[in-house]
Amino acid sequence: MEAEATVRLKNQITLPAEVVARLGIEPGDHLLFSLLEGEALPYVEMRPLRRSYAGIAKGLYGKSDEDVDRYVREERESWKKGRT
Incomplete structure (x- = not known):
């Protein structure tokens, strides 16, 4: 899946609805951005932060x-x- 978002003047973005639905993002969620090196193109992995620590x-x-x-x-x- 690919999705596109535009960064606005104050570094704000609106996440595409399909991304929100697939990740189960809800209002108030904090997102963790992992920048992966070695990729041909910049790649950002986003996941709701609360799930990152679930079961830790x-x-x-x-x-x-x-x-x-x-x-x-x-x-x-x-x-x-x-x-x-």
């Missing part, structure tokens, strides 16, 4: 709810021990 900490504190609960409980206990 998945599994960090355990794989199940029980693992997460255990982790939190152990951390709280270590904090209590540190205070006494």
Whole structure:
């Protein structure tokens, strides 16, 4: 898919409706622009920023709810021990 937008005087653009629909962009979304080097033509990848971080900490504190609960409980206990 290719789409075109024009940069206006204050560096503002209106995203083409098809781009908005395909990326699921909603009002208030922040977009992350990644400029890729080595391409024959300038290329900009845009994606809603909130989706960029979705799931980034998945599994960090355990794989199940029980693992997460255990982790939190152990951390709280270590904090209590540190205070006494």
